[in-house]
Amino acid sequence: MRPLHSLKLVCQRTGLSPQLVRTWEKRYAAVTPVRTDTHRRLYSEEEITRLDLLHQLTGKGHAISRIASLSEAELRRLLESAASLPFSAAGGHPKGDSDFFEGMFAAIESLDTSILLDRLQQAVLQNGHSWVLENIARLTGQIGDRWRSGSLRIAHEHLATAALRIFLGGFIQDAKPGPSAPLLLVCTPAGQHHDLGAFLAGAAACNVGWRVSFLGASLPSEEIAAAAIKTQAKAVALSIVYPADDPNLPRELEKLGNLLPLGVPVLIGGRSASSYHASLEKIKALPVTSLSSLQQVLEDLCR
The missing domain is CATH 3.40.50.280 (Cobalamin-binding domain)
Known part of the structure; x- marks a missing residue:
């Protein structure tokens, strides 16, 4: 029989709080612990590993609602992808920040919705959902600034807004709460x-x-x-x-x-x-x- 571990030990090994483990279990079915006759939760080694991977990925900006159903192999691949992203020496921000904005504006200026959406999806894989949302908020401000300065036309601004609506609408639709x-x-x-x-x-x-x-x-x-x-x-x-x-x-x-x-x-x-x-x-x-x-x-x- 596989060894089972208490919630207290799970929290010690993963760094998660008991409340967060219970939330991930109840709301997202991230793990399915065994329940004893006295209703204590007991977790397998595989579930502890899974919770640790989820903890690392949410710390890198991935939404628990989008990764809770992934297999352990998929979680490891996602973590390896995030780990391979270079970091700048100053501030600890991903070097991809400037690349992201350059890529977005190149797609906007060429009026290419497909490339813009592809780059958004790639940014999610590399940097996580939270990072992408924060940078979309920054991007919308920069689009407005460039339109007011005359470096973007109305068509550029409208295409970018329409593409971001498509991306964010899909983001909302694909969420699995x-x-x-x-x-x-x-x-x-x-x-x-x-x-x-x-x-x-x-x-x-x-x-x-x-x-x-x-x-x-x-x-x-x-x-x-x-x-x-x-x-x-x-x-x-x-x-x-x-x-x-x-x-x-x-x-x-x-x-x-x-x-x-x-x-x-x-x-x-x-x-x-x-x-x-x-x-x-x-x-x-x-x-x-x-x-x-x-x-x-x-x-x-x-x-």
Whole structure:
């Protein structure tokens, strides 16, 4: 009979916390420990090895929701791929940072959607999901800067935005959170037509194990609230980018706060979110200033 080990020993050997091991087991079926008559969890050597590989890969930016179902051989190949990536001497950032942006802009300037999507997928394999999402957020800012300076045409900006929507939409669709995972509704409020930030928010939420329903752009508050009630969403996330001075948006936000069920928070992010500070305070919205802060808020809501 194979030796079995306690959760305490598993945590000592992998560096994972007991709570995280249980979450990975319950939400993602990453391991299936034996249960004793007294309901203690016991883990095999193979499961400890698997948890250690998952720990290393999530530390390199891979989302547990996307790697929990991989075989041990697949996990090892992914780890070897990440380990082969060169690091710069300064700051410990992958040398691929500059290569990533150069490759993205080369594809954008040549108006080649296929190459752009291929390079995004390759970046995921090399650097992990979290790294790619953070750099897409940086990329969108650089695209806007280059368009305003005249070095990119409107066609370039539109192609890049469309390709990123395809990539992020696939990212959300391919996520495999369990049926018990909390649900986040993501959209932009009425009058806000720029939805790329909302796509990014949805992908970041998937990365920390949330289910995501993307409702689209410029949605009236009544529709957002009705969807939240219908789906029993745990939270609503809104992206506010442009305009920063819509006289109708404060009323929409306050109406949403009144229509949502008690206990369903509104998470607000985007370049122009702070312009509506007074209304956000009235509805007790939770501000998020980055993808990492969004993920932290979502993790806190699950505690």
